[in-house]
Amino acid sequence: MSSYLAFRYIEREDMDFYRNTRHHNFVPLPLEQRTRVATAEEIDRELTKIFERIGAEKLGLMLSGGMDSACLAAYMSGCDAYTFRFEGALFQHELKRAEYYADTYGLNLHYIDIDWSTIERYLAPVMRAKGAPVHSIEPMLYQAAMQAGGDGIERLIIGESADLVFGGMNQLLSRDWTVEEFQDRYIFTKPEMILNEPEDMSYLFEQYRQEDGKIDFLGFMDNVYAIESPGSYQNAFGAAKMPYTDPHANLVMANELDLKRVRNGEPKYLIRDLFKMKYPAYPVPDKFPMPRPVDLWFEKWSGPQRKEFRKDINMDLLTGNQKWQLYCLEQFLEMYEPEERRHNESYE
Template identity: 60%
Template sequence: MVDKKYCMSSYMAFRYIEDANKNFYEGGHHKNITPVPDDQRILVHTVEDIDREIAKQMEQFKDKKKGIMLSGGMDSAIVASYMCGADAYTFRFLGGEFQREELARAEYYAKYYGLNLHYVDINWDTVIAHLEPVMKAKCAPVHSIEPQILQAALQAKLDGIEMMFVGESSDLIFGGMDGLLAKDWTFDEFVERYTFTKPEEVLVEPESMNYLFERYRREDMIDFLTFMDDVFSIESSSSYFNAFTVAEMPYYDPYARLKMADELDLYRVRHGEPKYLIRELMSKKYPEIPVPNKTPMPRPVDKYFKNWEDLSVQNSR
């Protein structure tokens, strides 16, 4: 059914449309990724388990021409360690001047494991060129990373890549969202902390999205870990799913098939060790360098909109 008011509010709050039965327009059905079911995931206790199970997963692709989206972070760097001789695709913004340190780390990882490094040059014109296809496919607004993921996927496709690899799910599975894991949240605190944009602050006819949070209410508290497993996993992975689908490029995330067998040690996460198992594995794969801190996928949004003016201002002139 068409329900634009709901869809706008849901997207503002969660960056995706939570209700699968509601859409922005007739004939356009929004698509969200379905996470790997628990009964299909592999339980891992130790860093050795993670290392072994990723290697086993990669074995099934030994005869395919492989590529990887390689950033300066540890998640893709670890996946790269199983892909000697493969092709790596690294975003380069503004001629390489934006987040140069992140680019340098990706170059280091590629050289360390003998990957053929390709730069994916992104500017605002690139983003504009790829906005329409990802929005049409999603039947909803898109995350700002989707046009650039599409560009990388299309570039890899032209190079003959048959399977692209990403390390997107590691944060959620291994305790990397340390801001959201920072404390045991009361219900009201978590609603305030998690909501991306409050619908009532930007929409003329907002609808409350509290119903989704209410599913996880535990008296005055909230089961934020299950909320993140159920809700954040859809929001974070759907951008990759959509962009790769538009490019008709198969992709694989080995972390998405794993699950911690032991309870996440929140004390360690809250005292400077987010993703402690992944950090240990990173140290084993790259013993000569310090483990990098988490950084979001880069995109120079401030630069893109430096000279932007509100359309209503322009039209009033």
């Protein structure tokens, strides 16, 4: 529970919640198997090769308003694209940008209409597939994959790995951190604020401590964030039996990341250059996380009630994404505890 709250995944492979749950963490492609790229022109060349290899399949694209999927749209003319559309006309700026990208390259755009019923219908399937509580985007991704599969799509393309590969996590890259500072910044929800019996998660950060007390934050992100974030897509798509490809995950920067450029307002500067090549008349969009209306959904939620959770949690201090973690963790425990009880009674 502490690992899920802190990192949004179960960091230890040898740990599981119950006897009949098994979680499996995403394993990124080894660096030596990736193609090194130093310029936007080299990225363009390699992406062209990737799409030539998979072009025989009926492809779909998960298209957001960001630059990563927008760049991939440039190689998928005539294909189907899928973008989230939320109740109450939320995130219209994202939707309008996705529509512009689709129009520019002739993609057939489909809308995936999202409301709370998405969570009610699809939370259990993705939790069972993962054997653990999940990221708030996973029920939405499951719905997208199921809808695309119904349309005959054989493979969904995503651009999620660009942030990690090309230096897009500008907040985490914004400065050099001590281990303690980075731990405080990175942990999603502090277990000690939530659980009656929290576990100390600092051991994972300590593995990246340097002699000067600073943390190797690039190494941490390459080995921790690289598992958590793509794993959400892998699990949701896998539960829907939909293959996916993240072309950016096949690449690696040939030169050391220029932190000065990132810190001066150019995160993912190589992808920004590629976007300018593909959309010369359109301004480079600011970086935003994949939208999801968790603040609205959990605005009036009073919090978890199970015995594992503290009774004095100040819900006003939590963001919508943090409230999601508490809700999802409680739903997971409620789903599996009766099965575990029946297993124990049968064993006895």
